[in-house]
Amino acid sequence: MSGILVIFEPRAGRISRISWEALAAGQKLAAAQSLTITAAILGSDTESLAAEIAAKGVAVVRVDHPLLAQYTPDGFTAALHQLIQSETPTYVVLPHTYQVRDYAPALAARLGQVLISDVVDIAPGPIFTRQLMQGRLNGNYRATGTGPCLISVQAGAFRAESTEPASTPAEIKTFTPTIDAAQIRTKPGESFRGSSQSVDLGSAQLIVSVGRGIKEAENLPIVQDLATALGAELAASRPICDNGWLSMDHQVGSSGQTVSPKLYLAVGISGAIQHLVGMKGSQCIVAINKDPDAPIFEIADYGIVGDLFEVVPALTAAIKAAKN
Amino acid sequence: MKIIVAIKQVPERDAQVRINSSGKWIEESGLQYALNESDAYALEEALQLKEKHNGEVIVVSAGPERVGQTIREALAKGADRAIHIDCDDLGNRDALGVARLLAAAIKPESPDLVLTGLQSEDLGLGQTGVIVAELLNLPHASLILHVEKTDTGLTVKRELEEGWFQSIELPTPAVLTIQSGGNKLRYATLMGIKRAKTKEVRRVTAAELAADSTPVVVLDQILLPHKQKSTQMLSGSPKEAAAALAEKLKFEVRVL
Numbered sequence: 001m002s003g004i005l006v007i008f009e010p011r012a013g014r015i016s017r018i019s020w021e022a023l024a025a026g027q028k029l030a031a032a033q034s035l036t037i038t039a040a041i042l043g044s045d046t047e048s049l050a051a052e053i054a055a056k057g058v059a060v061v062r063v064d065h066p067l068l069a070q071y072t073p074d075g076f077t078a079a080l081h082q083l084i085q086s087e088t089p090t091y092v093v094l095p096h097t098y099q100v101r102d103y104a105p106a107l108a109a110r111l112g113q114v115l116i117s118d119v120v121d122i123a124p125g126p127i128f129t130r131q132l133m134q135g136r137l138n139g140n141y142r143a144t145g146t147g148p149c150l151i152s153v154q155a156g157a158f159r160a161e162s163t164e165p166a167s168t169p170a171e172i173k174t175f176t177p178t179i180d181a182a183q184i185r186t187k188p189g190e191s192f193r194g195s196s197q198s199v200d201l202g203s204a205q206l207i208v209s210v211g212r213g214i215k216e217a218e219n220l221p222i223v224q225d226l227a228t229a230l231g232a233e234l235a236a237s238r239p240i241c242d243n244g245w246l247s248m249d250h251q252v253g254s255s256g257q258t259v260s261p262k263l264y265l266a267v268g269i270s271g272a273i274q275h276l277v278g279m280k281g282s283q284c285i286v287a288i289n290k291d292p293d294a295p296i297f298e299i300a301d302y303g304i305v306g307d308l309f310e311v312v313p314a315l316t317a318a319i320k321a322a323k324n
Numbered sequence: 325m326k327i328i329v330a331i332k333q334v335p336e337r338d339a340q341v342r343i344n345s346s347g348k349w350i351e352e353s354g355l356q357y358a359l360n361e362s363d364a365y366a367l368e369e370a371l372q373l374k375e376k377h378n379g380e381v382i383v384v385s386a387g388p389e390r391v392g393q394t395i396r397e398a399l400a401k402g403a404d405r406a407i408h409i410d411c412d413d414l415g416n417r418d419a420l421g422v423a424r425l426l427a428a429a430i431k432p433e434s435p436d437l438v439l440t441g442l443q444s445e446d447l448g449l450g451q452t453g454v455i456v457a458e459l460l461n462l463p464h465a466s467l468i469l470h471v472e473k474t475d476t477g478l479t480v481k482r483e484l485e486e487g488w489f490q491s492i493e494l495p496t497p498a499v500l501t502i503q504s505g506g507n508k509l510r511y512a513t514l515m516g517i518k519r520a521k522t523k524e525v526r527r528v529t530a531a532e533l534a535a536d537s538t539p540v541v542v543l544d545q546i547l548l549p550h551k552q553k554s555t556q557m558l559s560g561s562p563k564e565a566a567a568a569l570a571e572k573l574k575f576e577v578r579v580l
Binding site: 073074077097098101102103105106108109110112113114115116117118127130131132133134135136137138139140141142143144145147185186187188189190191192193194205206212230238239241242243244248249251254255256257258262263273284285286287291293295297298299300301302303304305306307310311314315317318319321322323 | 335337338340341343350418419420423445446447448449450451454455457458459463464465466467483484485486487488489490491492493494495503504505508539540541542543544545546547548549550551552553555556557558559562563565566567569570571572573574577579580
């Protein structure tokens with residue numbers, strides 16, 4: 001086919017937003033090299049999902065097998081390996097989801113390739129940019145192998161809006177991989193929610209969020225005081241919840257909640273990508289951090305470089321004064 | 325239970341990183357290094373499994389001489405012995421190349437379980453464990469927070485997105501990549517540090533492992549990220565900066 005294969009992933013019965021973003025990344029590659037795009041969707045009951053993609057004018061291959069009804073790394077790796085050998089795409093573009101992270105590195109290795117993961121930009125070459133050192137640096141990667149080049153794209157990095165609906169739906173075909181039940185070595189259970197979700201950050205208008213810079217659980221009250229003065233919800237980055245200093249339902253980021261409040265005030269949060277994906281849609285972002293090079297400042301509207309133990313109490317006092 | 329934990333030494337989290345003269349990597353002189361955080365959780369999970377079920381915990385790490393210090397720290401926390409893959413050109417190998425080194429060192433040990441952190445703090449590829457599983461032809465699960473030994477293998481708790489989890493059963497031997505936060509990390513005790521000095525660290529060179537090092541993906545250049553927004557930096561003393569921010573919040577952001 002010498003084209004581009006984009007792997008789509010459903011979420012809650014619909015095509016996930018990040019899948020459309022992966023398609024947008026594929027279209028960027030396609031435009032530069034005059035390649036055709038085929039979407040692939042894996043599962044055992046994917047007619048309506050396939051139709052949703054085909055309606056956008058993108059040809060779809062349904063990779064259909066009863067053993068793909070529930071995700072397993074063995075099933076998905078085997079199925080996609082066969083599809084790629086059959087279609088021989090030049091590029092395979094995947095959404096950088098937890099599921100893709102679970103199988104795509106093995107799929108690439110089986111093809112003698114390496115997945116270029118978590119790509120944020122594509123430049124002519126093609127050169128694929130991904131973040132290094134927790135977002136402090138960018139790295140430009142290039143594939144030098146002869147086989148298909150596999151990339152996964154970061155949530156929010158490519159605009160899904162560029163996917164226009166087509167006047168006539170594109171072709172849908174079915175590919176039936178050969179998978180034996182004995183090949184599937186892991187047995188997945190039903191998914192379940194973590195501990196009670198008592199903090200609903202999703203609807204909060206104002207959020208004060210605290211990160212590793214707070215150093216000790218004993219220091220949390222100074223940030224809580226700021227949140228109280230502002231009338232804001234208190235949230236946190238992953239390490240704070242990992243340490244048990246705040247319960248998991250306070251966590252903002254890829255493994256926690258996604259928020260888009262009017263104000264997101266980040267205290268002592270450096271801004272690793274796993275955190276940024278959960279809050280970069282906020283209307284106004286304020287960052288207080290001692291490190292002027294912290295990646296959080298790249299997306300902040302206002303920033304203060306300084307010792308949070310001095311700045312935060314001063315800010316709490318200033319807010320109380322401004323409110324009166 | 326024989327458990328191998330693959331660990332990586334990475335620049336310390338707060339280290340000031342600068343791009344070196346080649347433009348392809350960071351300036352390493354003067355950098356402080358530490359054990360990669362999710363690898364520390366992988367080690368902790370291994371030590372807890374050993375405490376419950378007996379067995380042996382072996383750490384394996386690839387890298388130059390300086391990696392020895394991180395290996396000693398893992399031994400001081402309770403690992404029984406270590407394999408140091410002596411390798412000065414780690415940066416020239418891609419994820420498959422590094423996984424090939426690890427797989428070649430792990431295979432002759434025939435472990436029941438291989439653990440590694442879910443991703444490194446420097447490159448952040450998040451692939452090594454999964455590729456090692458593929459190379460060793462073992463079942464795997466990633467983003468694991470909890471491991472329970474059963475009669476037939478393991479039951480693990482896998483993290484999904486947005487606060488969801490999933491329980492997965494898999495047979496052993498298996499490979500798991502461990503997410504941070506599943507356990508509370510231990511510190512090395514003074515006794516542990518003393519004992520670590522006498523524990524076995526077997527050194528094996530990359531050449532002895534005869535793993536293919538030809539990369540199929542190369543890191544051409546590193547650079548500073550573009551700013552996505554124009555940030556108004558508020559300067560002055562903490563008090564002045566705080567007062568300026570309160571002004572902005574009141575009159576520009578209008579949240580006060």
